[in-house]
Amino acid sequence: MAKYAETIDLYSDDGKILKSGVTLDRISPLVNPATSKIIDLTKRTINVNLGGIETALKTGKLGKGKIRGRELDLPIMENKDALVARIREMVQVEEGDDTEILEFNNGKLLLVQVPRKRLDNAATYDAAITSVASAVTYAIVDQFDIDAFNASTVKAATWGGYPHTQDMNGALVTSILNIPQNNEGLGYALRNIPVNHVVMMTNRNAMQGAALSSTLEMAGEFEMGMGIGPFERNLLLSYAYQGLNANNMIYDLVKANGESGTIGTVVQSVVERAIEDRVIAPGKKGGYFQFYDTRDPMLWNAYAAAGSMAATIVNCGAGRFAQAVSSTLLYFNDLLEHETGLPSTDFGRVMGTAVGFSFFSHSIYGGGGPGIFNGNHVVTRHANGVAIPCVVAAAAMDAGTQMFSPESTSKVFQDTYGKIDVFNKPIDQIANGA
Numbered sequence: 043m044a045k046y047a048e049t050i051d052l053y054s055d056d057g058k059i060l061k062s063g064v065t066l067d068r069i070s071p072l073v074n075p076a077t078s079k080i081i082d083l084t085k086r087t088i089n090v091n092l093g094g095i096e097t098a099l100k101t102g103k104l105g106k107g108k109i110r111g112r113e114l115d116l117p118i119m120e121n122k123d124a125l126v127a128r129i130r131e132m133v134q135v136e137e138g139d140d141t142e143i144l145e146f147n148n149g150k151l152l153l154v155q156v157p158r159k160r161l162d163n164a165a166t167y168d169a170a171i172t173s174v175a176s177a178v179t180y181a182i183v184d185q186f187d188i189d190a191f192n193a194s195t196v197k198a199a200t201w202g203g204y205p206h207t208q209d210m211n212g213a214l215v216t217s218i219l220n221i222p223q224n225n226e227g228l229g230y231a232l233r234n235i236p237v238n239h240v241v242m243m244t245n246r247n248a249m250q251g252a253a254l255s256s257t258l259e260m261a262g263e264f265e266m267g268m269g270i271g272p273f274e275r276n277l278l279l280s281y282a283y284q285g286l287n288a289n290n291m292i293y294d295l296v297k298a299n300g301e302s303g304t305i306g307t308v309v310q311s312v313v314e315r316a317i318e319d320r321v322i323a324p325g326k327k328g329g330y331f332q333f334y335d336t337r338d339p340m341l342w343n344a345y346a347a348a349g350s351m352a353a354t355i356v357n358c359g360a361g362r363f364a365q366a367v368s369s370t371l372l373y374f375n376d377l378l379e380h381e382t383g384l385p386s387t388d389f390g391r392v393m394g395t396a397v398g399f400s401f402f403s404h405s406i407y408g409g410g411g412p413g414i415f416n417g418n419h420v421v422t423r424h425a426n427g428v429a430i431p432c433v434v435a436a437a438a439m440d441a442g443t444q445m446f447s448p449e450s451t452s453k454v455f456q457d458t459y460g461k462i463d464v465f466n467k468p469i470d471q472i473a474n475g476a
Contacts, residue, residue, distance in 0.1 A: 049065050052069075055287065055293075061476055066282065070274075071260055075475040079471075080465065084218060084235075086167075088153070090153075092150055093119060096118035104202075112195045133160075142154075144458070153459070160173055199214055232265065236451065239451075246439075246448070248359070264277070280344050283348040284350070284428055288348075295308060303356050308353040308356055315345065339385070358370060364439070365444070372396035394425075412437055413447070
């Protein structure tokens, strides 16, 4: 990748300097060690709801349904240590390799990190969840001497509906990554993570959630070939200013507008900051209208992306509602274009995304709240990594207005991934790695 001379200062979510003079290439998903760790653990870390498996077997709740007569009353939690040891033995490739099993909630939840060798020697990231699901199934069958007629019941608790369903529908062994067949195109895997999952992994911290989402989105953009040649700088600038609070811009914008501001006043603040930083300058006049010019459209795009995030935090934070995020993204960017005559975030694609997003998230169609969308969804996939982070920030500040709350869809990810530093404090970890 290219080397960049231009530098940024990275600030925390509370406006404190973390690292100054960071060259742009040091935050790249291809270079930054903290980002590499996030992507690595995303691919090879699997949730095992061991307590949930015991309950499911006891009640016959398998996959997405309940099968009477197939109940199995097994003392799984009483035998937790033996099962964990057996799972580790089967998942590891070599004794003492990087296999790791973390226990939460007194062992009711396990986080299994499969060895890198399993993924290095596989075509897809499926190798992580399949190996863990098989190991959990066999460990239970072996520990309790389950016969051939009941082994399929254990398998249904761990694997869910698969292979009767394409994915592992209702499984109690889960990954934050969706199956490859559900990705909308090349390179979409890291963008196919629901907003609510990210909200829970970052413990409802709006800016940390936005940073984690932005990291995953931008890594996905690089994976799908969007970060090649001159387009690489555009992605890195958007990532820096919107996702990582570069030069404290988001914090400053929110602080200036948080008490009594609106979407419109955030537009004013962004334009004032861009003029002050000499990113834009007054150009020609059209009657009473003042057009602005820029010599660096990529940097202007990053300022617009930061403004979209700040407007989301100001507006959705004031109302404590996630539903307003789509209209915020639409009208902040619409006002920004009218104010400057310059392209809005992602050169108009965030505004276009917001139109469809409003309809599908809560308008006439009303299929679901913002928290269940992702960057792979047909409605929200079009903006290059700069729309979904705003949705994460909005959902983090939501006070219970969604049909599908983060706690109802994604609590397990808070209790597991949310305990790991690179997932719950990505801004700090990425700055340290820069």
